[in-house]
Amino acid sequence: MNEALIAEPTTFGGHGGDVIDAYLARPIGDGPFPAVVVVHHMPGWDRETREIARRFAANGYLAITHHLYSREGTGTNYQDAAAAARARGGVSDAQFLGDTAGAIDYLRALPSSNGKVGVIGYCSGGRQTYIAACRLGIDAAVDCYGGSVVASADQLNDLRPVAPIDMTPDMGCPILCLFGEQDANPSPEHRVAIEAALQPAGNKYEIASYPDAGHAFFAVDRPAYRPEAANDGWARIFDFYGRYLQGAA
Amino acid sequence: MCTWVTMSTEVDGSGKGPGGEWIRVTDAHVYFDHPQHAPFNHALMVDLVDADGGPSARVAIELNTDSARRLVAAIETALESVDPQVLADS
Numbered sequence: 001m002n003e004a005l006i007a008e009p010t011t012f013g014g015h016g017g018d019v020i021d022a023y024l025a026r027p028i029g030d031g032p033f034p035a036v037v038v039v040h041h042m043p044g045w046d047r048e049t050r051e052i053a054r055r056f057a058a059n060g061y062l063a064i065t066h067h068l069y070s071r072e073g074t075g076t077n078y079q080d081a082a083a084a085a086r087a088r089g090g091v092s093d094a095q096f097l098g099d100t101a102g103a104i105d106y107l108r109a110l111p112s113s114n115g116k117v118g119v120i121g122y123c124s125g126g127r128q129t130y131i132a133a134c135r136l137g138i139d140a141a142v143d144c145y146g147g148s149v150v151a152s153a154d155q156l157n158d159l160r161p162v163a164p165i166d167m168t169p170d171m172g173c174p175i176l177c178l179f180g181e182q183d184a185n186p187s188p189e190h191r192v193a194i195e196a197a198l199q200p201a202g203n204k205y206e207i208a209s210y211p212d213a214g215h216a217f218f219a220v221d222r223p224a225y226r227p228e229a230a231n232d233g234w235a236r237i238f239d240f241y242g243r244y245l246q247g248a249a
Numbered sequence: 250m251c252t253w254v255t256m257s258t259e260v261d262g263s264g265k266g267p268g269g270e271w272i273r274v275t276d277a278h279v280y281f282d283h284p285q286h287a288p289f290n291h292a293l294m295v296d297l298v299d300a301d302g303g304p305s306a307r308v309a310i311e312l313n314t315d316s317a318r319r320l321v322a323a324i325e326t327a328l329e330s331v332d333p334q335v336l337a338d339s
Contacts, residue, residue: 042251043283072304079285083296084304087278090253123283124251147251155252185251215251216283216290224290 004028005057007050012106014070015098021067021074022103023050025057031112034245035062037103039121039128041216044069044082048221052120059238061245062110066103068096092159096128097135104136116140116245120237123147123216127164133175134167140244141175142237145215147185150193168197174204176240178233180213180226208236255280264297264308274308275300284311293317 007025014020023045027033036056040049045067056063068091072081085091104117118140121129126146133141148155151163175198179191186194191209198205210217210229217226218233256279266272274297284292292311299306312320328336 041283042253043285076304079309080304080307082285083278083298083307083309086253086255086280087257087276087296087298089255127251159253214290222283222290223288 003058005054007054007057010064010106012066012102014066014102015095018071018099019074020099020102021045021070022064022106023053023066024062024064025050025053026062026110026112027057027060029112031062032114033060033062033112034114034241035064035107035110035117036241036245037100037107037117037119037132038063038065039100039119039125039132040065040068041121041123041125041219042082042086044078046078048219049122055234061241062107062113064103064107066099068099070099089157089159093128093131093161097131100128100132101136104138114245114247116247118142118241118245120144121146122218130164130175131167133173134164134170138173140173140241142240143175143177144218144233145179145183145186146177147215149186150190165194165197168201171198171201171203174206174240174244176236177205177207178236179207179209180215180217180224180229181209181211182214185215206236206240208233252282260297262297266299266308267305272299272302272306272308274298285309287311287313289313 005025005027010022010024011019038053049065053063053065069081069085072084107117116139119129119132119138120142122144126143127149129141129143130146130149149164213226213229214224216222216224217229219225258277260274260277262274263271264274276298278296281293295310297308
């Protein structure tokens with residue numbers, strides 16, 4: 001693989017027809033290539049998220065990351081956009097699903113697409129990826145330490161009305177879950193509950209938990225970064241996506 | 250933390266915002282989550298914003314837990330040290 005790629009800003013239609021800012025990284029070539037939607041974490045659409053998209057492209061994937069706080073204004077600093085979205089109560093699950101459906105359609109319409117799309121997300125994006133696996137027609141999902149997949153009734157509201165774990169019977173694709181055993185959200189109890197929900201749901205799942213890692217162990221710009229867990233996690237991600245996204249749809 | 254849990258309250262004052270310019274602040278949003286800049290995994294964040302000024306009309310701070318508690322105590326102590334008549338004149 002020569003790792004040649006093109007990466008550039010783009011837009012597409014999201015929930016309610018709103019224009020969503022996005023960043024597409026793709027290998028140079030005719031394909032056909034599998035595709036991945038990269039869901040950013042709660043602090044926003046940051047440089048590291050776009051770097052992850054480029055990493056996928058360098059490994060032969062069409063990769064898009066969409067700005068879930070686009071409605072705060074094109075050109076708005078992503079950190080200010082994150083703060084403004086939080087002040088409004090955060091992103092609703094319906095809006096996330098609409099925006100991500102738009103990203104999936106965008107990827108499948110690319111001439112070099114093989115028709116298969118995975119979703120991967122980190123932190124709050126891991127939770128949203130879990131929902132995407134249950135609500136959207138995707139081919140594989142990777143949940144990286146998604147918090148609040150398990151949620152009590154008092155944590156639910158109009159924006160996020162259903163605990164993702166309760167959607168598990170509707171999950172329609174294989175899922176890879178990557179956890180740090182020192183994480184508090186998902187906690188050890190949450191991780192047990194997630195596996196207990198996945199088993200009877202009947203679809204394929206894989207879970208890796210790293211003893212020396214906590215939350216955000218993939219985040220190279222944060223103290224939580226754990227290279228051993230992150231390196232193994234990246235190997236598992238490419239193995240997993242290689243099995244479920246390569247080949248014709 | 251990865252939650253949207255945020256404590257919000259109205260405030261009335263000014264803050265030094267983008268570009269070193271003073272802005273009026275109308276609301277404070279307080280939460281504990283992943284910081285943007287402070288070198289911690291989690292931090293106590295305060296956004297002092299002008300609600301009518303758009304997303305960039307914001308003064309942001311990110312503090313670790315100990316310093317956030319010390320700041321709260323210092324604010325309380327500063328307020329308690331002032332004559333009540335002077336306090337009322339704000």
